[in-house]
Amino acid sequence: MEKLSYDAIVIGGGLAGLMAAHEIAVNGYKVAVISKVFPTRSHSSSAEGGIAAYIEENSDPNDNPDYMSYDTIKGGDYLVDQDAAELLSMRSGEIVRIMESWGTLFNRQPDGRVAVRYFGGQTYPRTRFVGDKTGMALLHALFQRVSGLDNIDFYNEWFSLDLVRDDKRIVGVVAMEMKSMNPVFFKAKAIVMATGGMGMLYAHSTNAYINTGDGYSMALRAGAALKDPEFVQFHPTALYPSDILISEAARGEGAILINNKGERFMQRYAPKKLDLAPRDIVSRSIITEIREGRGFPGGYVGLDLRHLGEEYIKERLALAYEAALSFSGVDATKEPIPVRPAQHYYMGGIDVDITGMNSDLIGLFAAGEAACVSVHGANRLGSNSLLETLVFGRETGRAVAKFLESHTEDSNSLDNEVDKIVDDAYKYTKSESGVHFGEILNKLRNVMWDEVGIYRDEDHLKDAISQINQLREMSKTMYVTDKSKTYNTEFFNALELRNMLDLAIVIAQSALNRKESRGAHFRTDYPQRDDDNWLKHTISYLKGNTVEITYKPVRMTKWKPEPRVY
Amino acid sequence: MSDLQEQEIVVKVKRFNKEKGDWWQEYKLKVDRFTQMTEVLRRIKTEQDPTLAYRASCHMAVCGSCGMKINGEPRLACKTLALDMVKKYGKNEITLEPMDYFPVIKDLIVDWDNFYERMFKVKPRLYPSKEVLEGKAEHRLKPEDQRELWKFEQCIWCGLCVSACPSVRNDPDFLGPAAHAKGYRFLADPRDTIYEERLKILIDSSWRCTYCYQCFNVCPRDVEPVTTIKKTRAHTKFLTNKTPVANTGEKHIESIVKSIEDTGKIEEAKVYISTYGLVTTIKDMIYAMQNGKLKYALISEAKVKNIDQIRKIIGEEK
Ligand SMILES: Cc1cc2nc3c(=O)[nH]c(=O)nc-3n(C[C@H](O)[C@H](O)[C@H](O)COP(=O)(O)OP(=O)(O)OC[C@H]3O[C@@H](n4cnc5c(N)ncnc54)[C@H](O)[C@@H]3O)c2cc1C
Ligand code: SF4
Ligand code: SF4
Ligand code: FES
Numbered sequence: 021m022e023k024l025s026y027d028a029i030v031i032g033g034g035l036a037g038l039m040a041a042h043e044i045a046v047n048g049y050k051v052a053v054i055s056k057v058f059p060t061r062s063h064s065s066s067a068e069g070g071i072a073a074y075i076e077e078n079s080d081p082n083d084n085p086d087y088m089s090y091d092t093i094k095g096g097d098y099l100v101d102q103d104a105a106e107l108l109s110m111r112s113g114e115i116v117r118i119m120e121s122w123g124t125l126f127n128r129q130p131d132g133r134v135a136v137r138y139f140g141g142q143t144y145p146r147t148r149f150v151g152d153k154t155g156m157a158l159l160h161a162l163f164q165r166v167s168g169l170d171n172i173d174f175y176n177e178w179f180s181l182d183l184v185r186d187d188k189r190i191v192g193v194v195a196m197e198m199k200s201m202n203p204v205f206f207k208a209k210a211i212v213m214a215t216g217g218m219g220m221l222y223a224h225s226t227n228a229y230i231n232t233g234d235g236y237s238m239a240l241r242a243g244a245a246l247k248d249p250e251f252v253q254f255h256p257t258a259l260y261p262s263d264i265l266i267s268e269a270a271r272g273e274g275a276i277l278i279n280n281k282g283e284r285f286m287q288r289y290a291p292k293k294l295d296l297a298p299r300d301i302v303s304r305s306i307i308t309e310i311r312e313g314r315g316f317p318g319g320y321v322g323l324d325l326r327h328l329g330e331e332y333i334k335e336r337l338a339l340a341y342e343a344a345l346s347f348s349g350v351d352a353t354k355e356p357i358p359v360r361p362a363q364h365y366y367m368g369g370i371d372v373d374i375t376g377m378n379s380d381l382i383g384l385f386a387a388g389e390a391a392c393v394s395v396h397g398a399n400r401l402g403s404n405s406l407l408e409t410l411v412f413g414r415e416t417g418r419a420v421a422k423f424l425e426s427h428t429e430d431s432n433s434l435d436n437e438v439d440k441i442v443d444d445a446y447k448y449t450k451s452e453s454g455v456h457f458g459e460i461l462n463k464l465r466n467v468m469w470d471e472v473g474i475y476r477d478e479d480h481l482k483d484a485i486s487q488i489n490q491l492r493e494m495s496k497t498m499y500v501t502d503k504s505k506t507y508n509t510e511f512f513n514a515l516e517l518r519n520m521l522d523l524a525i526v527i528a529q530s531a532l533n534r535k536e537s538r539g540a541h542f543r544t545d546y547p548q549r550d551d552d553n554w555l556k557h558t559i560s561y562l563k564g565n566t567v568e569i570t571y572k573p574v575r576m577t578k579w580k581p582e583p584r585v586y
Numbered sequence: 587m588s589d590l591q592e593q594e595i596v597v598k599v600k601r602f603n604k605e606k607g608d609w610w611q612e613y614k615l616k617v618d619r620f621t622q623m624t625e626v627l628r629r630i631k632t633e634q635d636p637t638l639a640y641r642a643s644c645h646m647a648v649c650g651s652c653g654m655k656i657n658g659e660p661r662l663a664c665k666t667l668a669l670d671m672v673k674k675y676g677k678n679e680i681t682l683e684p685m686d687y688f689p690v691i692k693d694l695i696v697d698w699d700n701f702y703e704r705m706f707k708v709k710p711r712l713y714p715s716k717e718v719l720e721g722k723a724e725h726r727l728k729p730e731d732q733r734e735l736w737k738f739e740q741c742i743w744c745g746l747c748v749s750a751c752p753s754v755r756n757d758p759d760f761l762g763p764a765a766h767a768k769g770y771r772f773l774a775d776p777r778d779t780i781y782e783e784r785l786k787i788l789i790d791s792s793w794r795c796t797y798c799y800q801c802f803n804v805c806p807r808d809v810e811p812v813t814t815i816k817k818t819r820a821h822t823k824f825l826t827n828k829t830p831v832a833n834t835g836e837k838h839i840e841s842i843v844k845s846i847e848d849t850g851k852i853e854e855a856k857v858y859i860s861t862y863g864l865v866t867t868i869k870d871m872i873y874a875m876q877n878g879k880l881k882y883a884l885i886s887e888a889k890v891k892n893i894d895q896i897r898k899i900i901g902e903e904k
Contacts, residue, residue, distance in 0.1 A: 057643055057649075057651065060649065060742070062649075065648050065649045065742070122712060125739050130729060133724075153648060164710045165711050168711050229624075229642050229644075229645060343646065347620060347622065458632030504605060506692050507639055509631075510631075513631070
């Protein structure tokens with residue numbers, strides 16, 4: 021097999037990956053970015069509402085980074101590592117300044133400075149934005165910047181199969197060029213997993229089709245742990261029925277949720293924050309309204325923008341307006357937008373510390389949605405994730421550069437391992453007849469939605485685990501009908517399914533173990549938060565067919581847990 | 587819901603692979619008024635035919651993955667509702683083909699190398715001042731400048747405009763509509779520092795567009811690449827050492843303005859001579875004569891009546 025050698029490999033060309041690669045490269049190291057899509061097609065492009073930042077001299081005069089950390093920690097239901105939240109807040113202004121200097125066209129105040137808007141769970145408004153296509157604007161600006169650097173090689177539309185390790189450290193990764201189906205061993209001393217989220221595990225998700233959780237599963241298979249894998253965020257306002265996100269910015273700009281009686285029902289659930297309460301609370305409130313018969317036929321509630329006026333809607337909420345019109349035929353200036361909750365974000369991720377480093381495998385790093393640092397704890401605040409990708413993308417890049425300084429010895433060559441990875445990928449799909457990936461995939465997505473979703477309990481979770489195990493068994497004889505040697509997407513879809521199954525079992529098992537309700541993890545059989553027993557991170561490993569779970573304390577600095585009321 | 591308008595449609599896909607060449611394949615499936623074409627493709631792939639190859643990522647018209655020809659029109663599949671196409675064409679059969687111009691790799695998947703090369707030629711990134719880059723100074727940007735630039739920055743590199751542009755196909759020196767949109771977005775950014783270099787890259791190419799407006803018609807983000815080309819041309823006067831194409835183009839515009847100033851109309855013949863020079867004009871006239879088009883050039887123009895007002899407007903514009 022062909023072999024290529026780099027100082028570091030970044031897997032993922034979204035915001036986190038590009039920022040990490042930038043940092044490694046400007047420190048003088050040679051880095052490869054491997055991405056299964058052209059970088060600007062990464063999921064980061066879909067982010068709408070904005071990026072949170074406390075900017076000195078350009079924030080509410082009463083605000084400061086401590087308030088921002090506090091909001092993040094409380095929003096995350098105290099499962100947040102507080103040192104990480106503090107770093108996130110402290111670096112937020114600087115990262116926005118950097119992105120601005122690289123050309124991001126942030127919306128402006130009349131005096132030419134970056135504008136700001138409110139987002140759910142913020143004591144003071146901190147969200148910086150570019151219309152409602154903030155992710156697209158940031159991703160293009162960053163990609164364009166990085167594409168001008170010399171010591172980064174891009175491998176676009178290359179699918180990464182598995183990590184290569186020896187007994188204690190990372191040695192490289194095997195990836196396959198999708199066009200030629202040619203596998204290559206990328207040898208490196210450090211690898212950054214920046215592979216993004218996993219929304220396709222759920223029947224309803226706002227995520228891009230490519231979000232299949234590959235990075236989590238590659239890390240699991242290499243022996244690294246996931247932190248807090250049970251924490252899956254559901255966004256309250258996905259457009260019915262296509263699940264396209266209607267940004268929280270809509271509610272930030274004044275939209276309200278109404279039931280079939282025309283009531284502003286959030287008054288009942290979060291009397292102070294109302295429609296701008298955190299996502300988990302609003303999602304559950306909507307589901308409750310629908311279950312108790314106050315939704316609209318088909319199962320949705322209304323998001324009412326009409327009082328904001330046509331001009332305001334069309335300028336500040338262009339994407340929400342466009343989406344409702346193009347995908348549901350609803351003119352938001354005239355009638356409420358039909359919305360319901362859908363999977364949106366993954367708080368869990370590859371277990372890393374505040375520098376992005378994993379402690380199971382020397383040389384393994386992670387950043388962005390693929391990682392769990394953890395700044396989001398049990399529930400992420402809107403606009404904190406774009407911020408995380410950039411702040412911790414940069415921290416991770418720096419840590420990698422430092423790591424490379426002190427780890428100069430050459431890593432082993434593990435040619436046998438490398439061949440085995442390719443064989444495994446093919447073996448998995450070598451049957452001559454049987455089910456193809458689509459059948460298993462659709463079943464998996466429904467099981468996850470129905471039984472490992474917004475409301476959970478022991479019986480359903482146990483059932484989910486047994487069903488996922490059956491699907492994993494079934495997948496061993498998965499059949500790839502396409503034998504073509506160019507751009508065989510069926511083959512890659514089958515590999516994505518393998519990743520989804522490995523992740524699903526870890527999520528379900530970890531959810532069953534956590535016997536309390538916290539943030540996005542809501543157990544109807546244990547409806548209260550239980551700090552005495554559960555104020556700790558889940559640490560899950562996948563060993564063959566079993567999930568091994570341990571726990572780890574939450575890092576606390578200044579803030580004591582208090583009830584999370586809004 | 588009762589008004590979902592569920593309906594069975596036939597989807598005909600132009601397939602291609604290296605091994606088998608190309609062929610048309612038909613699929614039938616039920617859709618409703620909300621079904622996007624990306625969802626149609628996803629369902630075909632997971633429920634009927636896993637071998638069908640296409641690209642799609644965001645399903646919300648921001649990633650630029652899913653460009654293809656739908657009933658012959660260059661469109662984003664995710665931004666196209668199946669039943670809208672059925673209604674528009676009055677039949678329940680929808681055809682899907684890869685975008686024109688791009689070489690086909692497999693089924694609906696095309697090769698982007700040439701497109702990206704053109705995009706990177708225009709240096710698609712801001713070159714801020716050293717002070718700003720080092721954090722010693724801060725950019726201020728007027729809200730109206732932000733709005734103007736944002737229109738052109740919204741290009742998602744979907745390639746539809748390029749697939750529809752006749753000039754890209756005929757003229758290897760033409761950068762193409764998407765690259766021009768990107769190039770202009772930075773040319774016009776007051777925060778940028780390499781204005782002259784950008785002019786050199788963009789001006790000659792900008793005179794190679796034929797103003798056919800195809801790019802304008804197909805762009806799913808309303809970027810209006812042709813508008814950026816027009817706006818770029820207006821910068822020709824700031825460029826020293828123009829190429830022949832740019833020179834000719836600029837002269838062409840000047841002589842049109844002069845003709846309007848003189849007569850209130852565009853006198854094709856005069857404009858032609860002052861643009862291309864006498865020798866070229868005579869050659870072209872012979873060609874035109876052979877093709878029976880000369881009569882249009884030789885119509886003599888009378889001055890329009892309110893010529894003073896026209897001159898005044900031109901004066902103000904200048
Ligand atoms: C609709 C929507 C709106 C959002 N809006 C906001 C918002 O307003 N504010 C906010 O803060 N957050 C928002 N988020 C969340 C935020 O967009 C994401 O968390 C963030 O963009 C993730 O970035 P990333 O760099 O970690 O990963 P991504 O951008 O998802 O990039 C992942 C990369 O990994 C690559 N990859 C994956 N698997 C493989 C493989 N096997 N081989 C090779 N490459 C691979 C992909 O090609 C891709 O390049 C939103 C999310 C959604 C779904
Ligand atoms: S107007 Fe110009 S750029 Fe646009 S399609 Fe026509 S020739 Fe191409
Ligand atoms: S200008 Fe429009 S059509 Fe052309 S690549 Fe950009 S978004 Fe696509
Ligand atoms: S899938 Fe992203 S533009 Fe259509």
